[in-house]
């Protein structure tokens with residue numbers, strides 16, 4: 001074992017040791033519970049099942065931002081389908097396990113689909129109604145046992161030779177919890193985790209990085225529902241099941257567990273489930289008083305420690321770490337080495353765009369928007385019959401007074417919206433009806449006017465999101481990520497490329513490991529530039545990249561753009577700083593009041609009478 005560990009990298013060694021510790025803790029605690037008293041067993045097993053539910057809810061609510069009150073309903077479907085199919089039709093309990101997981105997962109996919117139509121409070125209410133309907137149906141039908149409920153199936157005991165293991169139900173529930181922990185913690189340690197946070201906090205950024213956010217939301221909800229189905233399957237072995245055990249208050253209770261323990265944390269949902277399940281047993285007083293005390297604890301946590309128990313522990317740990325962290329510095333100037341394209345300096349030679357991309361043919365068109373018409377909510381047209389043709393390898397400026405339609409045109413070119421009429425082609429292919437992720441996979445990437453990033457993640461983790469479409473199968477591999485050698489290699493590659501991308505835009509490693517919430521505006525802008533550059537775009541669209549930057553940082557961005565141009569990347573840049581635009585750009589397009597004024601070289605545009613009148617104020 002020690003030779004095996006010695007051959008591993010420090011990170012792999014930590015993962016291996018973590019897995020061994022988890023397995024030993026699981027075996028020891030399950031053995032203890034399985035041989036414990038009936039009272040201990042019923043308390044711990046119920047807590048373990050609620051831990052599964054809390055972990056599964058945290059995946060959708062805490063990580064992905066889909067607040068569901070439907071988990072009690074999904075839980076009920078798992079428990080009742082197992083009980084009814086076994087007691088009425090004699091189906092094998094072990095066959096019912098995958099059926100329950102898959103069946104409830106499919107219902108979850110349907111519920112997840114609703115999240116694409118309604119979000120936030122409306123999604124919570126929709127899922128709440130789902131739970132109500134499930135419970136009403138279970139209460140009304142006679143074959144479900146009505147309000148009285150029905151006896152759950154009997155889980156087979158261990159054979160006599162293994163009787164020393166104790167209660168088989170305890171092992172079954174323990175194994176279900178272990179599997180859930182492995183799946184959730186694997187996702188959290190995979191590159192999918194930052195992507196899910198981006199879907200929650202910065203969906204346009206995730207979409208611009210090539211993530212199909214709708215598919216991802218539906219899929220994650222389906223996975224979470226499957227885990228609720230697993231919890232229901234295991235719960236059916238604990239005795240009698242009745243509709244009251246799955247009412248809407250149970251959905252709320254699962255959410256309370258997540259919040260008390262710490263939303264979006266590894267251990268929080270488990271601690272919350274243990275606390276809420278044990279509370280009535282430990283504080284064994286008048287039930288009314290008990291509820292009042294529990295309510296007070298919840299209010300105190302929400303008001304003073306909104307991140308729950310684990311959030312409190314985490315913020316203490318961050319404060320201690322911050323004391324020992326070296327001061328981060330921005331590299332003020334980027335070396336101007338004409339032989340090394342700055343934005344791609346981090347890539348291996350065989351991957352570097354500059355070495356693989358043929359030099360642009362003169363006047364070859366990279367992106368063309370023709371006859372673009374677009375109006376918001378059928379109101380006044382924001383763009384009326386606008387043309388913009390961008391030549392390959394050029395830096396092309398887009399300027400115009402406030403409200404002239406620059407951001408709207410950028411959003412249409414990058415796929416955030418589609419035009420009412422007109423065509424957009426990239427590399428000769430029509431893209432105007434493609435969504436942002438599809439355009440990103442075609443090499444059309446963008447940044448946003450005010451940086452759209454995940455504030456709780458470090459700059460390095462944010463930049464890594466930009467690589468999502470470059471590493472196949474991240475979502476499919478994520479539930480067992482640390483167990484896969486190739487996946488761990490990919491994690492290392494993503495981390496290395498992210499640091500290199502940040503270095504290439506002039507950010508030191510100190511900033512790479514700082515949370516975006518704690519970095520200055522300039523670092524935030526450079527981080528989103530690195531996140532767009534890392535995926536080697538062929539066309540890069542920058543929406544006001546200089547907004548709020550110091551003169552040193554402006555010079556730094558200019559240098560980065562020159563590096564991109566040398567690497568053959570076509571850059572479209574929207575900017576108000578005309579000095580920068582006229583200095584940097586090969587061609588400039590000018591818009592005014594949603595109409596095209598002119599396109600031409602900096603000299604042509606500066607000399608244009610209409611431009612001087614509408615924009616330069618002369």
Ligand SMILES: Nc1ncnc2c1ncn2[C@@H]1O[C@H](COP(=O)(O)OP(=O)(O)OP(=O)(O)O)[C@@H](O)[C@H]1O
Pocket residue numbers: 376377382400401402403404405406407408409
């Ligand atoms: N989400 C929206 N809903 C309705 N109207 C909008 C929306 N976004 C922009 N507009 C309108 O569309 C027109 C063009 O706006 P747009 O933001 O594209 O201009 P802009 O040139 O980028 O301006 P700025 O330089 O201030 O960013 C404006 O009249 C604006 O009020």
